[in-house]
Amino acid sequence: MKSEVDILRFATAGSVDDGKSTLIGRLLYDAQGVFIDQLESLKGTSDKKENSGIDFALITDGLKAEREQGITIDVAYRYFSTPRRKFIIADTPGHVQYTRNMFTGASNSDLAIILIDARKGVLQQSKRHLYISWLLGIKQIIVAINKMDLVNYEEKTFDFIKKDFLSISQNLKLPKIDVIPISALNGDNIISKSNNMKWYKNQTLIELLERAEPMNNKETSGMRFPVQLVNRVDNENTKDYRGFLGTLVGDEFSIGTEINVLPSNFNAKITKIIKSGLEVDIAKIGDSVSICLDKEIDISRGDMIVKHGDLPQISNKIIANVCWMDSEPMNIKKKYLFKHCNKITKCIVKDLVYKIDMETLEQQKDVSCIEMNDVCQVSLTLLKSIAYDTYSKNQTTGAFILIDSDTNNTVAAGTIS
Amino acid sequence: MSKSKYLEELENEAIFILREVVAEFENPVMLYSVGKDSSVMLHLAQKAFFPAKIPFPLLHVDTGYKFKEMYEFRDSLVNSIGAELIVHRNEEAIANGAHPSKLGVAKCCGALKTQALLDALELNKFDAAIGGARRDEEKSRAKERVFSFRDSFGQWDPKAQRPELWNIYNGSIDEGESVRVFPLSSWTEGDIWNYIKEEDIQIVPLYFAKKRKIIKKDKNLIPLDYSTNSEGNVEELLCRFRTLGCAPCTGAVESSAITIDSIVDEAITATRSERETRIIDHGSNSMEDKKKEGYF
Structure with missing residues (x-):
């Protein structure tokens, strides 16, 4: 039987001091995700820092500025495979001034690894990483307590940190948290079980990663098909073809499924589905397809096709959690472009509900200014109504970005609550 | 053969990205370098817009030093799928005899690839x-x-890249600015080869092992192509190419992989990166520097 290799996307959070880059370097090295010539060229780079041997962090810090400063500034993506699974790592910086980059890296992740230095225990930073993971709807967290070699591989230390972490995470109702003692530097509990920590009876890091659930198997809000493009063909081979292109982000549909088009609310029936250049009967979640309908109705980019009677919410007023990403602070008098499900409209910030203090994770009311890396809750008024679900129901129809039309920059990312 | 689940996921993602480009931009183009990754991209573009033809032209930035097999392959493929092909060359530099042995690799690449690419994008207002x-x-x-x-x-x-979240891509630009789009971002070399195998995609025959005449330069096996000056000892070796660039600067690897299956096996067990055979990647002028200047 053919093995079903799938993809798991995960983010790693933690600062360089926690050994995050060392951990990724170790995973890549042990799983042969890094090539000999790349290692050889790194030995050259390593010497500049007068280190002996390979500095694993140099595998992951891709930019000159990062290597010079010894910090990760921006998200880097890394790849490795085991016979079971292809892994995509979003390696995200951990410092508070790079919160936006962790947000970015975690936005596409099925799972997050939060690193904790065994000598330091749970820090504010660990809580922040947990909070951002939770905000982005990541349902699986691995807490890797690293540098166990520096605390004599003591079970007592591990137990203390584990208890501490689980006590803070209780409030957030995260369904799955695994806590694991490791030494990324020495490879303890990464690929194989550590001989130095026989008291740890559970899975190694790679086993946890191999058994995690990819998010595309998640339950969703119903059939959602945001239209990307309309594909018209009229030539000698294909007469009068009008296909609607898009990627299905909810429950499956098939030929004959009755649908509604939003916002017009016209209904029709699906008559044809083309996937990967071939006609098929069914489209499943994640499929990029082209569909035809039995009626000529006005549909354009940004419209959403849903199963008849299974409507999302439709409104021009939403409440959302927003991470501010621009060096220019949020301007509540300004109209921002609001991009959601292939549609761009305008919005203004109607109300700033609260801001999260990233040190204490408490809500601060009466806030007047939102700056880069701030996470806050806002109410937005949109120029045009959108069809959406809450982010907890559907991570595509519940997510948006804000663009500043003066600079064209992506200034914020938001999840609808 | 049915498609592997992970390749299906990569395909879905790439098709979504290609469609976003067409939706968000006035005048997009696909850079077509004739190599295996270009073959995969072109295949994905055909699927993304089927039954319509690919709604953008292909641009080949031609240095004049590509292998003759690459030109033959390019012309026959483009012809068979009815795509529009634009070939752009830095004619001035070519007329001045630009060659890596004369200018050095970095300057030659800068003139024939980076400058030619930037000129072509500007000329056509892509x-x-x-x-x-x-x-x-x-x-x-x-x-x-x-x-x-x-x-x-x-x-x-x-150091100042736009944040990019979920699959919500920001295509906002002002006049004269542009965006490079990478639909194969999440693919690895092994994924590319597996996809070529499962989808039976046509690739340049140079990827398959054959006895070829080569010259050893340091660790590189440089093919004795019509466009190369021969200095050094010519040997005949069973070899193939993992990546394809300009003949004077692309090394072969010793290999007996004559079928797509054996290439896949080599790719997934490889211990050295494919870019190692590309002389452009070595030296003090790194990929990061070249990319900053506009290199692809």
Whole structure:
């Protein structure tokens, strides 16, 4: 039987001091995700820092500025495979001034690894990483307590940190948290079980990663098909073809499924589905397809096709959690472009509900200014109504970005609550 | 053969990205380099818009030093799928005899590839250029966005990239600016070969092992092509190419892989990166520097 290799996307959070880059370097090295010539060229780079041997962090810090400063500034993506699974790592910086980059890296992740230095225990930073993971709807967290070699591989230390972490995470109702003692530097509990920590009876890091659930198997809000493009063909081979292109982000549909088009609310029936250049009967979640309908109705980019009677919410007023990403602070008098499900409209910030203090994770009311890396809750008024679900129901129809039309920059990312 | 689940996921993602380009830009183009990644990209573009034809032209930035098999393959493929092909060459530099042995690799690449690419984009007023670069190829490419902004000089600023979240891509630009788009960002070399195998995609025959005449230069096996000056000892070796660039600067690897299956096996068990055979990647002028200047 053919093995079903799938993809798991995960983010790693933690600062360089926690050994995050060392951990990724170790995973890549042990799983042969890094090539000999790349290692050889790194030995050259390593010497500049007068280190002996390979500095694993140099595998992951891709930019000159990062290597010079010894910090990760921006998200880097890394790849490795085991016979079971292809892994995509979003390696995200951990410092508070790079919160936006962790947000970015975690936005596409099925799972997050939060690193904790065994000598330091749970820090504010660990809580922040947990909070951002939770905000982005990541349902699986691995807490890797690293540098166990520096605390004599003591079970007592591990137990203390584990208890501490689980006590803070209780409030957030995260369904799955695994806590694991490791030494990324020495490879303890990464690929194989550590001989130095026989008291740890559970899975190694790679086993946890191999058994995690990819998010595309998640339950969703119903059939959602945001239209990307309309594909018209009229030539000698294909007469009068009008296909609607898009990627299905909810429950499956098939030929004959009755649908509604939003916002017009016209209904029709699906008559044809083309996937990967071939006609098929069914489209499943994640499929990029082209569909035809039995009626000529006005549909354009940004419209959403849903199963008849299974409507999302439709409104021009939403409440959302927003991470501010621009060096220019949020301007509540300004109209921002609001991009959601292939549609761009305008919005203004109607109300700033609260801001999260990233040190204490408490809500601060009466806030007047939102700056880069701030996470806050806002109410937005949109120029045009959108069809959406809450982010907890559907991570595509519940997510948006804000663009500043003066600079064209992506200034914020938001999840609808 | 049915498609592997992970390749189906990569395909779905790439098709979504290609469609976003067409939706968001006025005048996109696909950079077509004739290599395996270009073959995969072109195949995905055909699927993305089927039954319509590919709604953008292909641009081949031709240095004049490509292998003759690459030109033959390019012309027959483009002809068979009815795509529009634009070939752009830096004729001035070519007329001045630009060659790596004369200018050095960095300057030659700068003139025949980077400058030619920037000129072609400007000349045709392309606002989006779709490329086949992958994040696993090289460490600065690991930092690339899927929609990667370029200023009006075609330059990349890696320290000030736009945040990119979920699959919501920001295609907003001003006149004269452009975006490079990388639909194969999440693919690895092994994924490319597996996909070529499962989808039975046509590739240049140079990827398959054959006895070829080569010259050994340091660690590189440089083919004795019609366009290369022969200095050094010519040997005949069973070899193939893992990546294809300009003949004078692309090394072969010793290999007996004559079928796609054996190439896949080599790719997934490889211990050295494919870019190692590309002389452009070595030396003090790194990929990051070249990318900042506008290199693909």
